Amino acid sequence: MYKNIARAMLLLLLSSTLLVQCRKKELDEFYGRPETLEQPIYQVLSAKGNFKHLLATIDKSGYKSTMAAAGYWTLFAPTDSAFQVYFKENNISGVEAMDSTQCRNIITYCLVYNAFNTTTLNDYQSSRVGWVPNTAFRRRTASYTGVYSTTNTSGAAIKAISSNRNNNGAQYWVEADNNNKHLPYFTTEYFSGKSLTAYDYNYFYPNATYTGLNVADAVIQQSNIAAENGMIHVVNKVITSLPSIDQYIGSNTKYSLFKQLLDKFLVQYVLNQTATKNYGIVSGSTDNVYTKVYSASLAFSPNNENFLKLEDNDAQNDSYSIFVPENTALDTYIRTVLLEHYPSLDALPVSVIYDFINAHMWKTVVWPSKFATTFNSVGEEARFNPATDVIDKKVLSNGMFYGTNKVQDANVFSSVYGKAYLDPNYSMMTSLLNIELKYQVSNIRQKYTMFLISNKALNDAGYFADPSVSNVINEQWRYKPGGGAADITGSSALVRLQRILNMHVIPERDLTSIAADGVAMSYSGEFVRYKNNTVVCAGNEDLGNVANVIKTSTAKNGTVYYLDKILQFSERTIGKEFETIAATASSPYYNFYQYLKNSTIYNATTGEINAVASGSFYTFFVPDNAAIVAAVNAGYLPGTGTAPNMVPNFNPTTPADKDKVIAFIYYHILNKRNIGTDGVESGTFETLYKFDNGDPSTIFVNNTTPNVMSLNDMMGRLANVTYANSNNLANRITLHSINNYLRKN
Numbered sequence: 246m247y248k249n250i251a252r253a254m255l256l257l258l259l260s261s262t263l264l265v266q267c268r269k270k271e272l273d274e275f276y277g278r279p280e281t282l283e284q285p286i287y288q289v290l291s292a293k294g295n296f297k298h299l300l301a302t303i304d305k306s307g308y309k310s311t312m313a314a315a316g317y318w319t320l321f322a323p324t325d326s327a328f329q330v331y332f333k334e335n336n337i338s339g340v341e342a343m344d345s346t347q348c349r350n351i352i353t354y355c356l357v358y359n360a361f362n363t364t365t366l367n368d369y370q371s372s373r374v375g376w377v378p379n380t381a382f383r384r385r386t387a388s389y390t391g392v393y394s395t396t397n398t399s400g401a402a403i404k405a406i407s408s409n410r411n412n413n414g415a416q417y418w419v420e421a422d423n424n425n426k427h428l429p430y431f432t433t434e435y436f437s438g439k440s441l442t443a444y445d446y447n448y449f450y451p452n453a454t455y456t457g458l459n460v461a462d463a464v465i466q467q468s469n470i471a472a473e474n475g476m477i478h479v480v481n482k483v484i485t486s487l488p489s490i491d492q493y494i495g496s497n498t499k500y501s502l503f504k505q506l507l508d509k510f511l512v513q514y515v516l517n518q519t520a521t522k523n524y525g526i527v528s529g530s531t532d533n534v535y536t537k538v539y540s541a542s543l544a545f546s547p548n549n550e551n552f553l554k555l556e557d558n559d560a561q562n563d564s565y566s567i568f569v570p571e572n573t574a575l576d577t578y579i580r581t582v583l584l585e586h587y588p589s590l591d592a593l594p595v596s597v598i599y600d601f602i603n604a605h606m607w608k609t610v611v612w613p614s615k616f617a618t619t620f621n622s623v624g625e626e627a628r629f630n631p632a633t634d635v636i637d638k639k640v641l642s643n644g645m646f647y648g649t650n651k652v653q654d655a656n657v658f659s660s661v662y663g664k665a666y667l668d669p670n671y672s673m674m675t676s677l678l679n680i681e682l683k684y685q686v687s688n689i690r691q692k693y694t695m696f697l698i699s700n701k702a703l704n705d706a707g708y709f710a711d712p713s714v715s716n717v718i719n720e721q722w723r724y725k726p727g728g729g730a731a732d733i734t735g736s737s738a739l740v741r742l743q744r745i746l747n748m749h750v751i752p753e754r755d756l757t758s759i760a761a762d763g764v765a766m767s768y769s770g771e772f773v774r775y776k777n778n779t780v781v782c783a784g785n786e787d788l789g790n791v792a793n794v795i796k797t798s799t800a801k802n803g804t805v806y807y808l809d810k811i812l813q814f815s816e817r818t819i820g821k822e823f824e825t826i827a828a829t830a831s832s833p834y835y836n837f838y839q840y841l842k843n844s845t846i847y848n849a850t851t852g853e854i855n856a857v858a859s860g861s862f863y864t865f866f867v868p869d870n871a872a873i874v875a876a877v878n879a880g881y882l883p884g885t886g887t888a889p890n891m892v893p894n895f896n897p898t899t900p901a902d903k904d905k906v907i908a909f910i911y912y913h914i915l916n917k918r919n920i921g922t923d924g925v926e927s928g929t930f931e932t933l934y935k936f937d938n939g940d941p942s943t944i945f946v947n948n949t950t951p952n953v954m955s956l957n958d959m960m961g962r963l964a965n966v967t968y969a970n971s972n973n974l975a976n977r978i979t980l981h982s983i984n985n986y987l988r989k990n
Contacts, residue, residue: 283473286312303348314474317474320477321478323355328340349388354486356388379434380438382435385427386428392528397514397535406537408538411553430459463481464480511540544606552564565608566606566646567606568649569648571637574649587669594672601652604655656688656689662678671699673703677743682747693752694806696773696780696806698812707727709724711734722742749812759794763922767782778793780792780812782813787813787815817852818859820852820853820854822852824838834982837867839893843906857978861977863978867981876986921979922971929946932944954968962987
């Protein structure tokens with residue numbers, strides 16, 4: 246019996262074993278590694294036989310498990326012969342003479358996240374629109390710097406970590422982002438799409454051969470070798486981890502003065518508690534870790550490897566660029582330009598430092614052949630000759646680096662704006678320009694004349710910068726009218742100051758001399774008059790003073806005249822202006838004014854004229870006394886006596902005669918146009934007179950030659966402006982004397 250039971254148990258055991266073995270075979274066949282699947286990267290390299298040095302470097306770097314296991318990588322693999330060249334160039338006996346850090350610098354920088362063949366390598370992986378063909382020239386690698394030793398702005402030794410975002414004033418570092426470096430490559434497809442040539446490659450790598458399939462200064466000799474965990478491309482050169490812009494500037498003494506500017510004014514080290522904790526866990530250190538943070542006022546952070554991060558992968562298709570002047574050129578520029586009126590860099594407004602550094606920074610790649618067509622954040626091209634001005638050029642991990650023997654001649658310093666900006670005596674004018682006009686008057690492609698007014702001149706006129714007035718920087722102004730009147734402050738004072746400022750800027754004209762008599766339209770829409778190096782506006786005429794030129798300077802986009810007084814606007818009504826210029830019978834404006842002041846459209850108390858709105862622009866063409874008499878005798882104005890010997894009746898009584906006066910006056914006033922004898926504006930312009938059907942009447946103004954102006958009325962009759970008696974400046978109005986009256990019908 247027992248024998249039968251034992252026999253049965255044995256049969257059951259054998260059956261179970263056979264069943265398990267059959268089941269395992271089925272599972273292995275289904276889930277097992279296919280025989281056709283390629284081996285991992287490490288094994289593929291081992292099988293090829295000509296990567297012994299690379300494999301030894303992988304082993305020593307600690308990346309063998311990564312290369313021999315599952316994953317998704319692209320490896321740019323240097324051959325043994327490439328390593329032999331590397332050893333010789335660096336006086337290294339072999340991998341055994343390298344430490345693990347050196348090995349990691351090679352392996353991690355050759356190792357790119359995700360697997361790319363030479364077709365997809367050209368394409369930008371946009372998180373917004375998907376794959377964009379032939380627009381990528383960089384890929385994120387496994388290489389990053391992490392925590393490093395440095396000194397802070399006080400010179401104390403600290404542990405630091407780089408920003409991994411461009412500082413926007415709120416964010417400059419993101420946890421779980423290692424700030425990975427990027428590897429550059431250069432392909433035919435990308436170069437064709439960007440209209441680049443071998444010149445753009447060999448400019449950086451003069452000793453390398455451009456093949457249209459280059460990685461840094463190496464050539465891909467064999468491509469698209471598939472592995473289980475990625476793709477291998479064989480290169481003929483060992484590529485070591487490239488420095489960032491921040492690292493390269495810091496390591497090269499030729500740019501130590503530029504670095505001093507950055508460190509002194511644009512860098513701070515901020516305690517990073519998360520990085521401190523993580524560093525302590527890894528290293529066992531109790532040291533604090535600080536993030537090196539660049540000012541939010543800079544175009545980008547030179548230590549950020551992530552480009553703009555407007556999209557996750559935007560570093561694939563673009564990078565930063567920077568032009569850094571070497572010490573001698575920079576020192577000369579600082580002493581002769583930036584510090585012309587300041588004793589030291591510490592005394593400069595920090596905005597000058599911001600503007601100077603930003604002029605050398607591009608938030609895009611600047612290719613050697615594209616200097617003239619690639620613009621920085623303030624819209625300026627790279628003003629360097631790539632053949633003579635660039636002494637050092639590098640493709641770095643986060644951008645293009647150009648070391649130069651000159652500075653970028655930035656608009657804010659070389660334009661008329663720079664004359665005020667770089668002189669502390671004109672800080673009030675600079676502050677006012679910064680509100681609206683900075684970028685207009687610093688545009689070197691547009692001509693300007695600027696009349697500079699010092700802080701003292703503004704103070705003498707009653708205007709002061711006063712931070713106690715408001716917490717709003719642009720409203721920190723005070724005007725003291727004097728005469729017992731209350732001070733005007735804040736935005737109300739600013740309105741006055743902006744009008745004054747605008748009168749000191751002449752757009753689209755470079756008045757290289759103001760010795761002769763002339764007028765020019767200012768940015769405010771009001772004219773300034775100049776003669777014998779003196780300048781006036783309407784308010785100066787009211788006050789009986791003139792602004793004298795005390796110095797002249799030339800800028801790239803025009804001429805600057807330094808004045809001893811400010812140009813002032815008039816606050817008088819037009820009638821009060823007539824009271825002054827037409828006070829006596831000998832004035833050519835006398836007869837016209839007599840009709841005006843007795844007309845029903847004139848307010849004798851205020852000096853206002855109906856339909857002449859306060860704050861609007863007008864031009865008065867005033868027939869002289871003889872022309873008024875001629876109009877009377879022709880029946881266009883009321884008079885007494887018999888033609889041709891009639892005399893004006895300045896105070897008519899009949900409605901018809903009163904209407905005749907109004908129509909005559911209105912037809913001699915251009916509506917919403919202020920025209921002076923500057924030879925600039927000609928054309929047909931509407932007057933204040935409208936016909937019964939509502940259509941406006943017009944006058945044709947011929948103003949093509951300075952100081953010579955003529956008019957044609959609607960009947961084709963001619964009148965000439967008498968220059969000697971014209972260009973009388975009023976409150977947004979210019980008055981001209983003419984030698985004939987004008988007819989609308």
